[in-house]
Amino acid sequence: MDSDDEQTIPLSQRPEWADVKPVPQDDGPNPVVPIAYTDEFRETMDYFRAVYLSDEHSSRSLQLTSEAINLNAGNYTVWHFRRLILESLNADLHEELDFVENIAKKNSKNYQIWHHRRWLAEKLGPDAAFREIEFTKKILSLDAKNYHAWSHRQWVLKTLGGWEDELEYCNQLLRDDIFNNSAWNQRHFVVTRSPLLGGLDAMRDSEVDYTIEAIITYPENESSWRYLRGLYKNDLKSWVNDPRVSSVCLKILSTKTRCIFALSTLLDLICHGFQPSPEYEEAVNALPLQRSDVGPSSSSLAETICSVLEAIDPLRGNYWNWRKEQLPALVT
Amino acid sequence: MVELVAEKHVQYVISVEKKKDSFESVVMEHLRMNGAYWGLTTLDLLGKLQVVDQDEVISWVMQCQHESGGFGGNIGHDPHILYTLSAVQVLALFDKIQILDVSKVTNYVVGLQNEDGSFSGDMWGEVDTRFSYIAICCLSLLHQLDKIDVEKAVNYIVRCKNLDGGFGCTPGGESHAGQIFCCVGALAITGSLHHVDKDLLGWWLCERQVKSGGLNGRPEKLPDVCYSWWVLSSLIMIDRVHWIDKEKLAKFILDCQDLEKGGISDRPDDAVDVFHTYFGVAGLSLLEYPGVKAVDPAYALPVDVVNKILISSS
Numbered sequence: 058m059d060s061d062d063e064q065t066i067p068l069s070q071r072p073e074w075a076d077v078k079p080v081p082q083d084d085g086p087n088p089v090v091p092i093a094y095t096d097e098f099r100e101t102m103d104y105f106r107a108v109y110l111s112d113e114h115s116s117r118s119l120q121l122t123s124e125a126i127n128l129n130a131g132n133y134t135v136w137h138f139r140r141l142i143l144e145s146l147n148a149d150l151h152e153e154l155d156f157v158e159n160i161a162k163k164n165s166k167n168y169q170i171w172h173h174r175r176w177l178a179e180k181l182g183p184d185a186a187f188r189e190i191e192f193t194k195k196i197l198s199l200d201a202k203n204y205h206a207w208s209h210r211q212w213v214l215k216t217l218g219g220w221e222d223e224l225e226y227c228n229q230l231l232r233d234d235i236f237n238n239s240a241w242n243q244r245h246f247v248v249t250r251s252p253l254l255g256g257l258d259a260m261r262d263s264e265v266d267y268t269i270e271a272i273i274t275y276p277e278n279e280s281s282w283r284y285l286r287g288l289y290k291n292d293l294k295s296w297v298n299d300p301r302v303s304s305v306c307l308k309i310l311s312t313k314t315r316c317i318f319a320l321s322t323l324l325d326l327i328c329h330g331f332q333p334s335p336e337y338e339e340a341v342n343a344l345p346l347q348r349s350d351v352g353p354s355s356s357s358l359a360e361t362i363c364s365v366l367e368a369i370d371p372l373r374g375n376y377w378n379w380r381k382e383q384l385p386a387l388v389t
Numbered sequence: 390m391v392e393l394v395a396e397k398h399v400q401y402v403i404s405v406e407k408k409k410d411s412f413e414s415v416v417m418e419h420l421r422m423n424g425a426y427w428g429l430t431t432l433d434l435l436g437k438l439q440v441v442d443q444d445e446v447i448s449w450v451m452q453c454q455h456e457s458g459g460f461g462g463n464i465g466h467d468p469h470i471l472y473t474l475s476a477v478q479v480l481a482l483f484d485k486i487q488i489l490d491v492s493k494v495t496n497y498v499v500g501l502q503n504e505d506g507s508f509s510g511d512m513w514g515e516v517d518t519r520f521s522y523i524a525i526c527c528l529s530l531l532h533q534l535d536k537i538d539v540e541k542a543v544n545y546i547v548r549c550k551n552l553d554g555g556f557g558c559t560p561g562g563e564s565h566a567g568q569i570f571c572c573v574g575a576l577a578i579t580g581s582l583h584h585v586d587k588d589l590l591g592w593w594l595c596e597r598q599v600k601s602g603g604l605n606g607r608p609e610k611l612p613d614v615c616y617s618w619w620v621l622s623s624l625i626m627i628d629r630v631h632w633i634d635k636e637k638l639a640k641f642i643l644d645c646q647d648l649e650k651g652g653i654s655d656r657p658d659d660a661v662d663v664f665h666t667y668f669g670v671a672g673l674s675l676l677e678y679p680g681v682k683a684v685d686p687a688y689a690l691p692v693d694v695v696n697k698i699l700i701s702s703s
Contacts (some may be wrong), residue, residue, distance in 0.1 A: 082418075083452075083464050102418075106465060132419040135469040137513060172515045204558070204565060204609065211561050238608040242563035245552065250561065279596060279608045287552030373595050376632040 065124070067097075068104045068186045068232050073117055080110060101162060111136050114145035130164040136173050150177050154185075155353030158192065164187065165196050171205040186219035194226070201230055211246060220251045220307045235271055241280040247285055261288050269305050272318075276309045281317040287324075297331050310340040315369045322379065327388050333358055341365065359388040391643045394651060395680060398666055402652030405663045421463040422453060426475035427666045427667035433482050434670050443483045450476050451488070458490070458497030459511070461644040469511045470501055477530050481694050486530065495533040498524050507559075517558045518549050522571035523666050524546030526688060528559040528576050530698055543581045546572045547614060554589030554621045558578030566597060566606035573623045576685040582627065594620050602637030603656070606642045613655045614645050614665045617672030622686035625675060639676050642669045 068074050081103055105125050108118040122139040139351055143153060161170050171264060176184045176190075214220055224247050232238035249258045264312055265288055273283045291297035296302060303326055309319040315383040320341070327333060338358050348369060356364070363381035367374050405428065419533035425446065432438045442648055453476060455459045459468025460476035471493065480486050501509045501524060508520035521542055528534045548560045549572060555564025570591070576582050596621050597604045603612025604620045615640060624630040644657045645665070652661025653669035674684040683692040 064436065088463050094506070107463075115488070128419065128613050133469060133511075134461070134465075140513070168515075172513065175515070176513065204563065204627075208558055208562055211559070215561075236609045242557075246561045283553045283593075309604075344694055372598050372600075372634045372637070373632060375636075376592060376595055379632070 065097075068100055068121075074104060074313035077104060079228055080106035082106070101125050101128055102115075105135060111132070114142045116146065116262075119141050119146065119148070119178045126160060126205070129162050130167050131169060133169050136169045138218055140173070150181055153177055153193075154256060156189065161196060163190075163204055165200065166205060167245055168205065171209050172359055175209060178217065183217045189213040189217065194284070197230070201216065201237050203236060204239075207239050207243065211243075215250070218255050223247045223251060226252065231341055235275050236280060240279040241284045245284060255277060257288070257290070264288050264302055265299065272305055273308065276314055276316040276319060279318060282322060286322070293329055297326055297329050302326065302376060303333070303337075305339055306338055312339075313343060313345055315346070315365070317366060317370050320362050320366055324366075327359045327362075328385060352376050356383075357389050359384050390640050391646065392650070393436050393643060393665030393670075393678060393680065394646055394648055397648070398646075398653070398670065399432060399435055399440065399651070400662065401647070402663060402666060403440060405652070419462045419466055420472070421474045422450070422460060422472040422479070423462065424663055425450070426478050426546050427663050429479055429482055430690065431663075431667045431670050432682075433694070434674050434684060435680075436582050437612040438482060443485075446479065447485055449484060450479055458493035458495070466582055467511065468497065468557055470498065470508065470520050471510060473497065474527045477527050478688075478690055481530055481690055481698060482692070484697060486698065487498035487566065489531070491531050491533065491696070495531060495536050498527055499534075499536050499623075504535050506538060506543070508542070508683065516574075518546055518556060518568055519558065519571045521546055522575040525575045525578050530688065534579070543576065543579055543584065546575055547584045550584070550586075553593045555593050556584045561612065563607065564593065566604070566616050566623070568595070569594070569623050570619040573626050574687045574689075577626045585627055587629060591624065591632055594624050594629070598638065599632045602634060602639075602641035604633075604638065611645060611656065612636075612641065614642055615655065615668040616676070618644055618668040618689075621672055621675045622689070625686040627674050630675075635676050639673060639678060642672050645669060676692040 069079070082099070100123050101121070105121055106123060110164065119139065119142045122135050122142065124335070125135045126139070143150070156176065156251065157174050158169060164170055190210065190213060193206045193213070196206040214223065224244070227240055227244040227247060230237055231244070233238070237377070248254060248264060249257050254260055265285065268281055268285045268288065272285065273331050274280065275281070302322070306319045306323040306326070309316050310323070323333070323337065340357060341361055344365060346365060360381060363377050363384070366377040370377060408430035426624065429438065431444070438557045449464070450460070451494050452464045453462070453466070453472065455461060457468050459470065460473045461468050462472045463514065474475065477486065477489070477494065480489065483505060501511070501520065503509060507516045509516055509523045524537065525534065525542060528537060546556065549556045549558070550560065551557060551564045553564050555566060555569050556561050573582070573585060576584055596608070597606070597616065599610055599612050600603060601664065603614070605612045606614040606616045606619065607659045621638070624633065629647070642653065645654045645659070646652070646669070647654070647661045651664040654661045657666050669685050671689070674681045675686060684690070685692050685695040
């Protein structure tokens with residue numbers, strides 16, 4: 058819908074289209090919801106319908122689909138027809154990548170573009186991996202949480218490869234924004250699936266160190282805490298027994314920070330058998346709170362943590378209250 | 390607290406597609422079937438479905454059906470599973486599913502299941518857990534769920550489960566409230582909710598509520614009325630909806646209304662659209678707001694509509 062389009066010559070006045078009779082939109086009899094279309098859009102779609110119905114796979118049809126996509130990149134029928142034409146004409150798919158790249162600049166959250174891109178990359182094979190990795194990087198530099206771009210990138214890695222710099226790419230994005238949950242998710246994806254890193258078992262130790270550093274920098278980061286927990290997937294025992302996990306909770310709480318995730322992680326640890334030393338109780342008791350919020354001082358550490366959470370996170374008060382009711386008998 | 394201006398929303402929905410707003414009509418043209426579903430379901434939840442001429446709607450819906458059995462987003466558009474479910478849902482609202490050639494629609498949907506249990510959206514093969522939900526919901530409404538490999542379909546969804554308890558679009562994809570609705574909905578319809586780690590997912594979902602009372606779809610993202618549907622329906626399906634502050638959420642949705650012209654926006658003071666109007670009204674329905682009909686959290690249709698269909702088979 059940019060201003061250049063207004064200066065194009067109407068299709069009805071172009072000699073190469075003189076032999077085509079446009080087909081108007083059929084909105085059905087007495088349309089329930091009659092739609093007002095702009096003149097240019099109407100004319101383009103009328104000609105599109107004509108070539109679509111006559112199944113004309115020609116270079117002028119291809120050009121027409123470009124114009125239709127420029128007017129509305131969401132029209133999936135136009136994209137479908139474009140693929141049929143590209144196949145019939147045996148077109149240069151590298152040129153097509155350029156076309157998509159231009160459209161994507163304006164419409165990076167459009168499903169059709171990404172699907173078309175995947176179709177192209179699939180046809181081009183492993184040689185396309187590098188360009189696709191760079192393409193998604195460009196889109197992610199504009200919006201680092203674009204779900205479509207991440208989805209495409211993961212597909213490229215799984216299908217075509219290109220894993221070499223992926224962990225470093227995650228590092229870079231997390232340096233830019235440590236709260237970027239998409240980048241943390243990608244980190245998990247790389248650490249668990251990259252054929253070059255040896256899997257989670259080989260990576261856990263260094264990843265725990267990395268994550269703990271991230272947590273200490275910004276304790277109120279839901280993503281880093283969940284990532285830390287995910288590193289011990291299917292291995293609760295190591296999680297409970299790794300002193301780095303419990304001590305990061307203590308370190309944060311000792312600074313009198315009312316950190317929801319430090320408290321909830323400590324709570325989870327205790328529920329799974331962690332035996333807290335007296336320092337933990339002291340740190341929790343020293344948190345700045347109204348004493349009346351947290352009930353009798355005779356309660357166990359786990360109960361106190363639940364009460365503190367209920368007081369500092371009232372939106373989820375019922376959740377923390379439920380956690381208190383669920384506490385195993387051992388820790389109450 | 391501001392009240393729901395139901396009558397204004399009804400007027401807004403009726404007027405929305407007649408509006409001479411060219412940009413909106415251009416971008417909506419190919420997904421008019423979704424628009425019809427959002428608008429008509431809103432009207433039904435507000436008890437005003439009778440204001441539309443159902444014969445005209447049904448005749449238009451049927452003209453969008455392709456010979457393959459699938460439906461396009463408008464007349465003359467290619468079939469896609471997205472619009473096939475919306476078409477079935479619109480017919481369901483009018484209690485007219487029986488006019489469908491059920492085996493034809495079923496064959497279309499069944500043909501989209503892949504070897505690994507996942508579903509493609511159409512003949513071009515894009516795979517996404519959204520399409521798993523759509524296929525399962527659609528076939529269930531047609532009483533044809535036994536025509537696909539349900540076990541494989543469920544296993545694929547389970548492969549998309551993440552360490553935070555949520556689900557993504559494909560295995561390894563980031564958890565996103567919209568995808569979570571699709572996966573939990575599909576598991577609910579197929580009686581497979583035991584695959585969900587309800588406490589872990591419930592906590593992740595209730596962490597989506599931010600100070601304004603609104604819900605976001607992923608950590609550190611802005612709240613948006615559409616997540617009132619995706620998050621809330623998921624919490625209800627896993628029986629954890631009492632973990633959020635419902636009153637604050639209702640206030641957030643009501644604050645997103647255009648009190649003069651009707652319609653609901655994504656966030657307070659933004660422009661309204663029919664998509665957010667539907668999700669706002671459906672969200673209030675899940676919060677049991679007075680004057681709004683109950684909506685089914687899995688089928689995304691009024692409860693009375695779903696009951697009529699599900700009971701008619703047994």
